[in-house]
Amino acid sequence: MNELSNLQPPAGSVKKKRRVGRGEGSGLGKQSGTGHKGQRSRSGNDIRSTFEGGQMPLSRRLPKRGFKNIFAGVVAIINVEQLNRFDDGTVVDRALLQQTGLLKGRPDTVKCLGRGELSRQLTVRLDAFSKSASDKIAAKAGTAEVISGR
Numbered sequence: 001m002n003e004l005s006n007l008q009p010p011a012g013s014v015k016k017k018r019r020v021g022r023g024e025g026s027g028l029g030k031q032s033g034t035g036h037k038g039q040r041s042r043s044g045n046d047i048r049s050t051f052e053g054g055q056m057p058l059s060r061r062l063p064k065r066g067f068k069n070i071f072a073g074v075v076a077i078i079n080v081e082q083l084n085r086f087d088d089g090t091v092v093d094r095a096l097l098q099q100t101g102l103l104k105g106r107p108d109t110v111k112c113l114g115r116g117e118l119s120r121q122l123t124v125r126l127d128a129f130s131k132s133a134s135d136k137i138a139a140k141a142g143t144a145e146v147i148s149g150r
Contacts, residue, residue, distance in 0.1 A: 073108035080136050081116020083124065093125040093147075112137075112144070 020032035034041040050057055082102055086092055094110055097103035103110060112124060114132025122142040129137075134144040 074105070075109045075111055076103055076105075076107035078102060078110060078112050078126070079115040080112065080118045080133050083112075083122055084116075084119055086120060086122060088121045089123075090120075091123045091125065118142075 018028065019026070020028040021030075023029045031041065039045065039047060050059065052058070078097060083092060085100070086096075090096075094103065097110065109127040111128040111130070112126050112133040113130045114136055118136045118140050120142070121140050122137065123145065124137055124142065125145045125147050127147060129144045129146065137144045
């Protein structure tokens with residue numbers, strides 16, 4: 001019976017702490033697992049894992065390539081052929097696209113591109129449109145409204 005007064009972790013989930021320097025019979029006596037002499041056997045050993053004994057480190061021997069632009073925005077793309085799933089007269093915006101699974105995450109900008117054909121009359125409110133996308137939406141008597149900012 002599990003009560004607050006006698007709770008225990010599951011069997012095998014808690015390991016005993018390794019006690020070093022408790023005699024030869026323990027298997028970790030004498031040098032306590034650090035071997036004989038040298039920098040790694042001393043107390044306060046904080047040598048970094050990438051240290052190569054003074055040799056030029058691998059990270060500095062290899063060439064550096066490219067960069068990551070930290071100011072680049074994330075642009076999500078929706079094509080007009082994907083908008084055919086909505087009924088005529090629907091107002092398609094960012095919230096509806098996320099609700100239906102066409103838009104994943106939280107992109108900075110949502111842009112509609114003109115791949116495919118549109119067979120519905122829709123009002124589409126997004127951050128940006130390509131020329132062909134806005135033409136295809138207008139051809140079906142729909143409207144492509146550019147919203148500014150979030």
